[in-house]
Amino acid sequence: MKRASNLRLLAGVILLGLAWTGWAADRKLVIVAGKPSHPPLMHEFNAGCILLHKRLQGVPGLEVRLHLNGWPADAKAFDGADAVFLYMDGGGGHPAIQPENLKLLGDLAKRGVGLGCAHFAVEVPADRGGAEFKEWIGGHYEHLYSCNPIFDAEFKSFPEHPITRGVRAFTIKDEWYFNMRFRPDMARITPILVTVPSDDVRDGPYVYPQGPYPHIVAAKGREEIMMWAVERADGGRGFGFTGGHFHVNWAHDDFRKVVLNSLLWLAKVEVPDHGFDSAKVTDEELLENLDPKGGPKPTLRSAADRDDTHACCEPLVLPREMLAWLGMPY
Numbered sequence: 001m002k003r004a005s006n007l008r009l010l011a012g013v014i015l016l017g018l019a020w021t022g023w024a025a026d027r028k029l030v031i032v033a034g035k036p037s038h039p040p041l042m043h044e045f046n047a048g049c050i051l052l053h054k055r056l057q058g059v060p061g062l063e064v065r066l067h068l069n070g071w072p073a074d075a076k077a078f079d080g081a082d083a084v085f086l087y088m089d090g091g092g093g094h095p096a097i098q099p100e101n102l103k104l105l106g107d108l109a110k111r112g113v114g115l116g117c118a119h120f121a122v123e124v125p126a127d128r129g130g131a132e133f134k135e136w137i138g139g140h141y142e143h144l145y146s147c148n149p150i151f152d153a154e155f156k157s158f159p160e161h162p163i164t165r166g167v168r169a170f171t172i173k174d175e176w177y178f179n180m181r182f183r184p185d186m187a188r189i190t191p192i193l194v195t196v197p198s199d200d201v202r203d204g205p206y207v208y209p210q211g212p213y214p215h216i217v218a219a220k221g222r223e224e225i226m227m228w229a230v231e232r233a234d235g236g237r238g239f240g241f242t243g244g245h246f247h248v249n250w251a252h253d254d255f256r257k258v259v260l261n262s263l264l265w266l267a268k269v270e271v272p273d274h275g276f277d278s279a280k281v282t283d284e285e286l287l288e289n290l291d292p293k294g295g296p297k298p299t300l301r302s303a304a305d306r307d308d309t310h311a312c313c314e315p316l317v318l319p320r321e322m323l324a325w326l327g328m329p330y
């Protein structure tokens with residue numbers, strides 16, 4: 001009898017140990033930065049991801065793996081992932097919709113892995129990845145249905161959600177996308193960043209194609225969603241963040257906080273009540289790790305100048321055909 005009860009005790013201790021280990025295991029976030037594209041200080045996926053990765057170091061219960069310069073060559077990069085964040089060029093060349101990668105992401109989603117996409121990475125062709133993106137992150141940018149003007153978006157209030165914790169009202173210029181192709185009835189989607197674009201914004205020009213689109217103009221006065229989050233039926237989470245064109249925006253504390261909060265939430269790591277506070281981004285840091293794009297070394301104007309107008313980064317709006325002609329990805 002004594003031996004049997006000792007064995008039971010031992011089994012109990014082992015089970016408890018396993019349960020504790022499972023509970024305590026770090027959540028793994030895989031960040032993938034796309035290949036260089038666009039003129040300097042725009043679409044700086046590598047520098048942007050390095051900056052975010054640096055700030056997520058030491059978060060209790062979170063392990064972050066960073067992959068630079070495009071989709072990891074070895075699919076093992078995604079082993080054990082609890083969440084995947086993609087900040088890269090999308091559209092028809094989106095690495096995520098290449099058949100083997102689409103399958104890989106589908107397999108991850110089936111086991112509840114989160115997927116977050118920023119800026120161009122939210123765009124996929126409707127008939128190639130559209131259905132999957134609606135399922136995984138709630139929606140996607142659809143060419144000629146969505147639009148991509150550059151404007152100062154004013155975010156005055158936020159819904160009650162872990163991603164908005166500690167985020168103060170802010171206004172910032174970016175190439176904000178809106179009128180996404182969302183799931184029917186916005187099922188399980190929470191709009192996170194919402195603003196009413198001015199009539200001028202709707203009238204265009206958009207970055208590409210310049211527009212304006214009649215259906216965008218006809219919706220004057222309507223609120224539009226620049227960032228959203230979804231809780232999938234499979235237990236996984238997803239989000240789309242449409243900003244991220246201008247690298248200097250990472251220096252804005254609230255802009256950065258809403259993205260860092262979303263990365264914690266995506267990986268199911270508790271977001272602090274006051275949101276994730278991270279180190280300020282200095283001008284020096286903004287000029288670190290930039291992709292080699294030729295031409296003179298980029299510089300920043302004074303911080304005041306930048307906060308006022310983001311004048312250092314007035315967009316060089318080039319049609320995609322011209323970017324293609326120049327041999328630049330777009």
Ligand SMILES: [Zn+2]
Nearest residue numbers: 043119175245
């Ligand atoms: Zn852009």
